[in-house]
Amino acid sequence: MVFNSIEYAIFLPLVFALYWFVFNKSVKVQNLFIVIVSYIFYGWWDWRFLFLIAFTSFCSWMSGLLIQKYSQQGKKAKAVSTANIVLNLAILGVFKYYDFFATSFAHVFLGGKTEGLLLNIVLPVGISFYTFQALSYSIDVYKGKIEPTKDIVEFFAYVSFFPQLVAGPIERATNLLPQFQRPRIFNVDMAVDGSRQILWGLFKKMAVADKCAVFVNEIFSTYQSQPGSNLLLGAIMFAFQIYGDFSGYSDIAIGTSKLFGIKLMRNFNVPYFSRDIAEFWRRWHISLTTWFRDYIYIPLGGSRCSKAKIVRNTFIIFLVSGLWHGANWTFIAWGAYHAVLFLPLILLGKNRKYKEVVASDKLFPSVGEVFRILMTFLIVVIGWVIFRAESIGQAWEYLCGMWQWDTLRAGYQLFIQRNLISRTGVVLMMVLFEWLNRKNEHGLDLQAVKSPLVRYGIYIFVILALMISVENSPSQFIYFQF
Amino acid sequence: MREYLSKLLVFAIVLYIVLFLVDYAYSAMIRTSNWRPVEAWEDVVNGNIHADVVALGSSRGWVQIDPHIIDSVLCVNSYNLGIDGSEINRQVQKYEIFRKRNPKPRLIIQNIDVWSLGYTIGYEKEQFFPFFWDRDIRKTFYRTEPFTWGEKYIPFFRYHGMNPMLFFHRSPRTLYKGYQGQVGVWNGEAFEQQETIIFHVNDTTLRMFDSFLDQAEEDSVKVVFVYAPLFSGATEKISNRDLMYETYRKLADKHSIPVLDYTDMWICRDTAYFYNAMHLNKTGAEIYTDSLANDLKRLDVF
Numbered sequence: 001m002v003f004n005s006i007e008y009a010i011f012l013p014l015v016f017a018l019y020w021f022v023f024n025k026s027v028k029v030q031n032l033f034i035v036i037v038s039y040i041f042y043g044w045w046d047w048r049f050l051f052l053i054a055f056t057s058f059c060s061w062m063s064g065l066l067i068q069k070y071s072q073q074g075k076k077a078k079a080v081s082t083a084n085i086v087l088n089l090a091i092l093g094v095f096k097y098y099d100f101f102a103t104s105f106a107h108v109f110l111g112g113k114t115e116g117l118l119l120n121i122v123l124p125v126g127i128s129f130y131t132f133q134a135l136s137y138s139i140d141v142y143k144g145k146i147e148p149t150k151d152i153v154e155f156f157a158y159v160s161f162f163p164q165l166v167a168g169p170i171e172r173a174t175n176l177l178p179q180f181q182r183p184r185i186f187n188v189d190m191a192v193d194g195s196r197q198i199l200w201g202l203f204k205k206m207a208v209a210d211k212c213a214v215f216v217n218e219i220f221s222t223y224q225s226q227p228g229s230n231l232l233l234g235a236i237m238f239a240f241q242i243y244g245d246f247s248g249y250s251d252i253a254i255g256t257s258k259l260f261g262i263k264l265m266r267n268f269n270v271p272y273f274s275r276d277i278a279e280f281w282r283r284w285h286i287s288l289t290t291w292f293r294d295y296i297y298i299p300l301g302g303s304r305c306s307k308a309k310i311v312r313n314t315f316i317i318f319l320v321s322g323l324w325h326g327a328n329w330t331f332i333a334w335g336a337y338h339a340v341l342f343l344p345l346i347l348l349g350k351n352r353k354y355k356e357v358v359a360s361d362k363l364f365p366s367v368g369e370v371f372r373i374l375m376t377f378l379i380v381v382i383g384w385v386i387f388r389a390e391s392i393g394q395a396w397e398y399l400c401g402m403w404q405w406d407t408l409r410a411g412y413q414l415f416i417q418r419n420l421i422s423r424t425g426v427v428l429m430m431v432l433f434e435w436l437n438r439k440n441e442h443g444l445d446l447q448a449v450k451s452p453l454v455r456y457g458i459y460i461f462v463i464l465a466l467m468i469s470v471e472n473s474p475s476q477f478i479y480f481q482f
Numbered sequence: 483m484r485e486y487l488s489k490l491l492v493f494a495i496v497l498y499i500v501l502f503l504v505d506y507a508y509s510a511m512i513r514t515s516n517w518r519p520v521e522a523w524e525d526v527v528n529g530n531i532h533a534d535v536v537a538l539g540s541s542r543g544w545v546q547i548d549p550h551i552i553d554s555v556l557c558v559n560s561y562n563l564g565i566d567g568s569e570i571n572r573q574v575q576k577y578e579i580f581r582k583r584n585p586k587p588r589l590i591i592q593n594i595d596v597w598s599l600g601y602t603i604g605y606e607k608e609q610f611f612p613f614f615w616d617r618d619i620r621k622t623f624y625r626t627e628p629f630t631w632g633e634k635y636i637p638f639f640r641y642h643g644m645n646p647m648l649f650f651h652r653s654p655r656t657l658y659k660g661y662q663g664q665v666g667v668w669n670g671e672a673f674e675q676q677e678t679i680i681f682h683v684n685d686t687t688l689r690m691f692d693s694f695l696d697q698a699e700e701d702s703v704k705v706v707f708v709y710a711p712l713f714s715g716a717t718e719k720i721s722n723r724d725l726m727y728e729t730y731r732k733l734a735d736k737h738s739i740p741v742l743d744y745t746d747m748w749i750c751r752d753t754a755y756f757y758n759a760m761h762l763n764k765t766g767a768e769i770y771t772d773s774l775a776n777d778l779k780r781l782d783v784f
Contacts, residue, residue: 020483191486456493460500467501470642 001044003252004206011041016259020186027183031157034180034260038162042125049124052091057159059087060134064141064148064155081142085135092131095121100327126166128324132291134159137173139295146173154180163256167249169267169287176264184261193445194258196459200433200444201251203462207426207469209244212237214471215423220388224397228404235402238388239381240427243272246285251442270438272380272431273358275372277341278351280380288324292317303346314346315339325387330395334387341379357438426469433462498637505614505637512612518656519609522565525660526576527616529583533561533659534784536580538573539593541566542710546762547591548771549659555775556784558588562660567605570598571687574694575626579618581701589783590698590705591774595712596726599691601684604628611640663764666757680722683729695737704783707734709743711770714750716759742777744770 322335544564755766
């Protein structure tokens with residue numbers, strides 16, 4: 001079941017009503033209800049994978065209890081924690097990476113013959129997200145950051161909570177689990193803001209991402225015959241497509257959670273207004289970035305070690321991040337590309353230069369800030385070409401072709417012919433709203449607007465733009481494949 | 483909770499009213515554009531057609547029967563009611579609305595093809611969007627065409643995915659009395675994908691067509707059946723042509739309708755007069771219409 005579907009439009013109000021009016025007697029009942037509806041939500045894709053998520057959840061829950069049981073015997077507790085990590089990563093490895101590594105192995109050592117070597121297993125939706133969420137729990141229990149829960153329903157609700165189950169934000173047990181342990185009281189302001197955030201997420205997904213996708217798919221599938229200006233435009237459009245798609249999903253997930261009295265962590269914080277690549281990575285897919293920081297980068301020594309180790313740690317975290325996105329060399333190359341960009345900043349100690357959002361105390365940025373934002377955006381766009389391409393070779397050809405400026409006129413014609421005015425219109429609208437709300441949690445955070453008439457006007461304007469922009473055939477969320 | 487639900491309800495009501503108003507205004511604006519399907523409907527629903535002769539048909543009527551020539555040869559006022567991508571079910575529905583809003587013609591040129599007795603729905607259904615507020619069009623097409631629930635009941639929703647700049651499309655008009663000659667050259671399409679083609683008769687369409695012919699008789703409107711030129715390579719691939727012709731012949735006999743057949747006209751063997759196997763280009767259309775007009779003159783149908 002996807003957020004931008006009729007099924008979900010029926011599912012959500014129904015679940016909301018039952019949650020607050022029927023199953024509101026106790027926290028335990030509410031949690032059980034959440035588990036049931038979350039499993040229905042997930043099983044809508046393929047019910048067979050319910051066993052996998054249940055197994056992952058059970059193992060992580062058990063490991064928490066065993067770690068506590070052996071807390072006085074350090075080695076045993078460590079063994080349990082390690083076993084759980086290995087088990088989860090093994091499941092992820094088999095389902096997501098086995099065929100990729102087997103194919104790569106066959107290319108190097110077996111002359112490309114893969115007969116009998118591949119498993120050809122369907123990738124369970126959102127496996128990377130819930131596996132990481134389950135892992136964070138057992139690691140945090142082992143580190144003593146959180147008490148293990150004895151309530152299996154509560155833990156299953158934590159892992160499978162439907163708004164963020166298939167594409168995040170990847171929650172931490174320290175934030176989410178306690179919310180399943182205390183009674184939830186309906187909060188009007190939170191629910192209203194959640195509704196706004198859902199609307200904004202739908203706009204970003206259905207009006208921006210899906211609209212850009214039509215153009216992007218055409219450009220990337222015919223890149224060899226496209227002039228440079230079209231390739232550049234296609235790459236820029238993909239940058240907005242992936243942002244609209246993924247941050248739109250996150251907004252819907254966070255907004256939906258608010259309706260149920262649950263506050264999820266922020267996943268995007270206006271990343272395209274970043275002034276350098278380090279700031280970009282503090283604002284893009286925050287839940288994953290901080291996960292890698294806390295569970296890989298810092299345990300490896302982080303940046304408080306020798307320069308050689310900093311280089312190693314930086315590369316590890318970015319390569320793993322690339323690999324997390326998918327089993328393809330393009331994702332690994334994308335990770336390496338960002339590591340190379342990030343490294344000078346961290347070695348020079350400038351990676352935390354921009355902590356506040358740009359122009360936080362004024363309406364417009366300075367010329368210098370605009371220049372830095374555009375340069376950062378451009379290098380991010382180059383990275384997205386590597387990310388979007390089907391192979392390293394295709395990415396290289398695309399990038400080489402992007403800089404042939406002799407065919408600017410062809411790009412202009414395409415712009416006119418392919419209705420790009422309306423596509424760029426919705427992109428500009430998204431950028432404008434996010435700019436005006438860059439200090440707030442989402443682009444439609446209108447708590448500062450006192451006049452209900454103005455607020456209603458803005459909501460209706462967004463709904464109208466959404467209605468007219470939405471494509472006839474909505475596409476799947478990109479991050480589901482990860 | 484009550485406060486939240488009240489807010490939601492109030493917003494939903496306000497939203498519905500605004501969408502309703504926007505829909506009405508947007509539809510009105512699109513109706514003033516030169517978007518071809520809208521132009522084709524505007525004259526019909528506004529009762530602007532005062533024609534002695536009307537041509538009915540699919541795109542093979544729309545792009546092939548030139549009112550300039552009919553007018554000059556027959557000294558009448560003619561109008562082309564051809565509707566792209568249609569079969570007789572839609573053509574009859576269009577004529578019904580025409581009949582309600584415009585003076586009766588004296589003659590109907592009904593373009594017929596071996597595939598015209600099928601049943602078309604859905605093709606270019608967007609042409610009906612701006613006419614949602616027109617009672618007759620809503621009653622006729624919003625029942626038969628495949629509109630979704632949202633398109634029917636949520637104001638403005640039906641415009642999703644359409645070019646929002648459409649209403650900026652202004653003059654010049656694209657149609658002359660409903661006709662649009664195509665300045666195209668042969669593109670080689672002649673049913674290459676298919677070895678043989680078999681067409682079927684849809685019972686609903688046949689019934690609708692029969693009633694339409696009854697109504698014409700009752701209104702004292704003469705009807706002529708016309709088989710328009712078809713590229714010879716394509717004609718050869720139609721395997722049940724005789725059977726379909728027989729269906730039309732029975733209808734023609736029943737209603738005493740003359741039949742003119744141009745499927746073997748000399749231009750049918752020359753790609754210079756076609757832009758694809760089914761459609762004459764502007765030059766071909768002018769030659770064909772001239773021939774048709776002169777044959778009508780000879781038939782003395784008035």
